[in-house]
Amino acid sequence: MQLPVQSQSTLYAEGWEAEAGPDDLLETARAADRAGFDYLAGCDHVAIPRRLAAAMSTVWYDPVATLSFLAAATERVRLLSHVAIVGLRHPLLTAKQYATLDHLSGGRLILGVGAGHVQEEFEALGVDFRQRGPVLDECLDALRAALGPDEFPEHHGKLYDFEGLGQRPRPVQERVLVWVGGSSAAALRRAALKGDGWLSQGDPRDRLPEQIERIRRLRDEAGAQGPFTVGAIAEPLYIGAARWEVGRRTLSGPPEMIAESLRAYRAMGVDQVQVRFRSRGRHELMAQIQEFGDSVAPLLS
Structure with a gap:
């Protein structure tokens, strides 16, 4: 699941998050850890x-600081940057930050990366926005070296x-997984040829099979080997009978219905699904997380 509070775009933030803070993040992370969630994600x-x-x-917590903060409060849940705009920083700096996070968390990092989309952000940091694709491509090669086992990495x-x-x-991990985010043709190619997985950026269900097939075809043509994880982002969820307006796109109902709907992603070739719960406050969010872990998750496997 994507963490609340740490990013507050109007596309998904709940009203209560504007006044929330570190305690709310901690309680969310601990609840997800207890409920058996695979990862917590933070934006960049x-x-x-x-x-x-x-x-x-303008609320966008730094993902390395946030995930490190939560690593100390959790035991098993993995820590995903979804997504780090690694082209904004030198790859040695990025490697230092995320290798430290992996070390401190006992090997729980997943590095999610993306090209970025805010031109002024690139300009302010002295990076050519128009070349962000090629910049990311080389960053990925450099990060493979810098996050590998060699104490003295090399990249030219x-x-x-x-x-x-x-x-x-x-890093504690012998190989840090790199999942590539984005839904453009360039992002799909980058994920297929340079990543260990793909992070859909909100592709609707009816578009996912076509996107997944394109990635598979690109990997087959390139002779790519090894495991590859396909991800999707589900519709907003509310478990149970909602007594308030949760929005027409929200998947709401009993656990069996929600589980059946989520299982449809597997049939498309999806390996992991990121969820977000509608809520009116932290306590309702905690209840939704627990209910998902208790009643929905067992029906998914």
Whole structure:
């Protein structure tokens, strides 16, 4: 699940999140950990321009700081950046941050990456927005080296060049999984050829099979080997009979109905589904998380 509070776009944030803070994040993370969720996710934006602030808000917690904060309060749930705009930073800096997170959490990191979409953000940080695709492509190659087992990683590319520079701590994981986000043709190709998985950015159900088939075809044509995880984002959920207006797109009803609807993703070739619960406050969110873990999750496997 995507964490509440840490990003507050009007597309998904609940009203109560505007006044929420660290305690709400901690309780959400602990509840998800207890309920058996696979991962918690945090978003990434450095700065939001005025023209987008009304829609996106300017509340975007730093994902490394946030996930590290929650790592100490949880035991088993994995920690996903969904998604880190790694092209905004030098890959050695990104590797240092996320290798430390993996080390501190005992090997629970999943690095989700994306190209980004806010032009002013790139310009302010001195990165060419128009070249963000090629920048991300090389960042991924550099990060593969910098997050690998070698204390002195090496990469020689057009944009980044380094060797003989040691970085410790190393990640606990022998291979940090990299999931690539985005739904454009370029993002699908990047995920298929450079990633360990794909993070759909809200593709509707009727479009997912076509997107998944394209990724599979690209991997087959390239002879790509190894496991690959396909992800999807479900409709907003509310378990039980809602006594308030949860929105027409919300999937609401008894656990059996919600589980049946979510199982349809597996038939499309989806391996993991990210969920978000409608709620009017932290206590209702905690109840929804627990109910999902108790009553819905057992029906999914």
